[in-house]
Amino acid sequence: MRVGATLLLLDGYCYQSYNWQILRPLGKLQNAVDILEQYQCDEISIIRPIRDKDDKTFLNDIKTVANLKSLTPISFGGGLRSQEHIDMLHKLPIERLIFSTPFIEQNTQLLQYAKNRFGNQAIQALLPFKELNNQIYIFHSANNSFIPLEQIDISFIDKYANEVILFDTKHEGDKNHFYRDILNKIDIPNHKIIISGGIGKDDIKFAQNNNLASVAIENKVLHTEYSIKEYKNG
Amino acid sequence: MAKQCKQCLYNDTHPFNLTFQDDLCSGCFTHNEKYEIDWEQKENELKELIKSIKKTNKTYDCIVPVIGDAEDYYTVSKVLDLGLNPLIVAVNDYFRTDIGWYNIHNLITTFDVDSLLYNPNLSVYKELIRTSLRKFDHILLPFLTLHTSFPVHIANQRKIPLIIWGQHQAIEQVGKFSHYDKAQMTKWSRIEHDLFGNDLKKLIGNGAQVLQKDLTYYCYPDIKSLDKHKVMGIYLSNYFKWDPLKQNHSVLQYGFQPQTNNSSFDIYERAGSSVYYQIHDLLKYKRVGYRKITDHLTREIRHGRITKQEALELEQYYTTTKVDIEPFFKWLGMSQSGIKWYILHQFKGYEHLIGTNNNPATIKLPHSIQELVITPKSPSKTFALFHKGVEI
Numbered sequence: 279m280r281v282g283a284t285l286l287l288l289d290g291y292c293y294q295s296y297n298w299q300i301l302r303p304l305g306k307l308q309n310a311v312d313i314l315e316q317y318q319c320d321e322i323s324i325i326r327p328i329r330d331k332d333d334k335t336f337l338n339d340i341k342t343v344a345n346l347k348s349l350t351p352i353s354f355g356g357g358l359r360s361q362e363h364i365d366m367l368h369k370l371p372i373e374r375l376i377f378s379t380p381f382i383e384q385n386t387q388l389l390q391y392a393k394n395r396f397g398n399q400a401i402q403a404l405l406p407f408k409e410l411n412n413q414i415y416i417f418h419s420a421n422n423s424f425i426p427l428e429q430i431d432i433s434f435i436d437k438y439a440n441e442v443i444l445f446d447t448k449h450e451g452d453k454n455h456f457y458r459d460i461l462n463k464i465d466i467p468n469h470k471i472i473i474s475g476g477i478g479k480d481d482i483k484f485a486q487n488n489n490l491a492s493v494a495i496e497n498k499v500l501h502t503e504y505s506i507k508e509y510k511n512g
Numbered sequence: 513m514a515k516q517c518k519q520c521l522y523n524d525t526h527p528f529n530l531t532f533q534d535d536l537c538s539g540c541f542t543h544n545e546k547y548e549i550d551w552e553q554k555e556n557e558l559k560e561l562i563k564s565i566k567k568t569n570k571t572y573d574c575i576v577p578v579i580g581d582a583e584d585y586y587t588v589s590k591v592l593d594l595g596l597n598p599l600i601v602a603v604n605d606y607f608r609t610d611i612g613w614y615n616i617h618n619l620i621t622t623f624d625v626d627s628l629l630y631n632p633n634l635s636v637y638k639e640l641i642r643t644s645l646r647k648f649d650h651i652l653l654p655f656l657t658l659h660t661s662f663p664v665h666i667a668n669q670r671k672i673p674l675i676i677w678g679q680h681q682a683i684e685q686v687g688k689f690s691h692y693d694k695a696q697m698t699k700w701s702r703i704e705h706d707l708f709g710n711d712l713k714k715l716i717g718n719g720a721q722v723l724q725k726d727l728t729y730y731c732y733p734d735i736k737s738l739d740k741h742k743v744m745g746i747y748l749s750n751y752f753k754w755d756p757l758k759q760n761h762s763v764l765q766y767g768f769q770p771q772t773n774n775s776s777f778d779i780y781e782r783a784g785s786s787v788y789y790q791i792h793d794l795l796k797y798k799r800v801g802y803r804k805i806t807d808h809l810t811r812e813i814r815h816g817r818i819t820k821q822e823a824l825e826l827e828q829y830y831t832t833t834k835v836d837i838e839p840f841f842k843w844l845g846m847s848q849s850g851i852k853w854y855i856l857h858q859f860k861g862y863e864h865l866i867g868t869n870n871n872p873a874t875i876k877l878p879h880s881i882q883e884l885v886i887t888p889k890s891p892s893k894t895f896a897l898f899h900k901g902v903e904i
Contacts, residue, residue, distance in 0.1 A: 300531075303686060305688075305705075306704065310700065310704075313700035317735075501689070501693050501694070502695075502744075503698040503735055503745075504736070
């Protein structure tokens with residue numbers, strides 16, 4: 279199982295998000311990536327927290343990623359909503375693409391285009407979720423709102439996505455609080471699942487025991503020295 | 513147009529960056545955590561950590577890196593209250609006044625603690641300062657590079673498991689982390705926060721005429737080695753409700769000597785420096801658009817000792833006080849014509865702020881701040897390279 283990290287990038291600068299509500303400034307993308315490499319992080323997901331249709335910072339973020347020097351595989355997503363966006367990313371040092379809205383809106387054309395350009399293995403679906411009264415709600419980025427899980431065609435996601443990131447928005451920034459019951463509520467094979475949001479050592483053990491594809495640690499990964507090793511050794 | 517915090521003096525052009533929540537900046541909403549946190553519980557968490565370290569450790573329990581200002585007195589007093597046996601580690605920045613030297617020696621003798629002072633090679637240090645000044649308009653980067661790496665080297669070499677810093681500046685100023693995160697000192701945070709994104713490679717680049725062998729302690733130790741020796745750097749402000757002005761006033765009981773300051777009402781922070789409120793403050797103004805006074809006033813607004821309106825008046829007053837930059841350039845070995853050239857080309861637009869200003873501040877402070885400020889002393893000697901047994 280891979281142990282990775284999530285970095286939020288917006289307008290050329292990294293942020294930390296807490297409980298999907300509060301953003302805090304973090305720093306330069308290159309500095310964070312440099313240290314994650316030294317921590318022997320298996321992969322880095324760079325996600326742009328675009329939570330509505332108005333996305334004015336895409337080009338600036340593309341420039342930031344284009345200048346990135348990294349030996350660690352990079353996944354990139356957040357606001358990827360057109361073929362033009364996919365084309366721009368093709369020349370960049372990006373291994374995987376992360377989509378959210380195209381999966382929720384079943385944008386087959388865009389997903390197929392991305393598959394053709396990057397390969398099947400490169401397509402990841404991001405499902406930010408929250409649990410409320412035992413019900414699961416999925417965040418629909420383009421509408422900036424949560425919708426009930428029942429409104430989403432999970433079989434479509436399973437078909438088009440090579441891996442699915444289940445991101446616990448309620449516990450984002452916490453430690454050992456990932457809502458594990460989500461695995462029982464979304465019908466996707468474990469080997470395709472990446473969990474993120476509130477990840478701690480116990481969650482990593484849980485992920486290992488359940489043969490998940492990967493975990494992506496968010497804020498906590500930069501709060502202590504050599505954190506990934508500590509997480510890996512659990 | 514810059515987005516302004518509705519409470520403090522910062523806006524979104526702050527060099528550490530800021531985020532906003534209901535028009536309140538991340539520094540302010542993070543400060544508000546201080547009133548919700550169960551600090552007793554936090555202190556107990558720290559005591560548990562200390563207990564686990566003391567159980568296995570046979571040498572010093574911790575290193576406390578100091579520069580010798582009031583906050584260091586407070587940090588050392590807290591460390592001793594916690595029952596720790598510290599080694600005090602300091603780097604000579606060669607910028608101390610006689611008051612600065614007095615304060616550091618008084619700290620060591622009053623608290624009766626072991627200490628280690630590192631005197632870096634002066635010619636290498638000066639060359640790095642020249643480079644840093646030329647490349648980044650910053651004269652303290654070489655010192656900060658050493659101050660944040662030398663104590664870590666000592667901890668690593670001597671297998672001292674804990675390094676205890678006072679405040680986490682990036683939390684206190686701009687709320688980069690929550691207090692609940694208990695963010696530790698890391699190689700990344702050192703570069704990103706302590707060195708403003710500039711590591712040694714960027715500092716030297718192809719500009720500094722120095723040899724790699726002279727830079728050992730400027731480089732951060734290998735993190736694998738730190739991990740092997742279980743060295744950890746923590747910040748006390750994550751465990752105690754941090755209030756610098758109040759705390760700094762409280763350390764007068766230990767004989768700490770404040771120093772006159774024409775650039776701020778704060779006579780405690782970095783007291784004993786020949787440059788901090790002089791050329792360094794002017795360079796900060798040039799780099800980021802505001803002087804240290806803005807940080808001090810923002811802090812006091814958050815602690816409720818001054819209103820924003822009062823702060824704006826004080827900011828205007830202190831931002832226009834003059835700084836004396838000539839002694840620094842003489843220390844650096846620059847000729848009189850070189851100084852003139854520098855002012856003409858590098859301080860264009862700031863000439864009105866350059867000059868000597870020996871008059872004490874005449875502006876009235878709010879009572880809640882005034883009661884925490886005493887009459888300080890003026891240094892009789894600046895740029896004292898080495899000093900022992902200083903009487904002031």
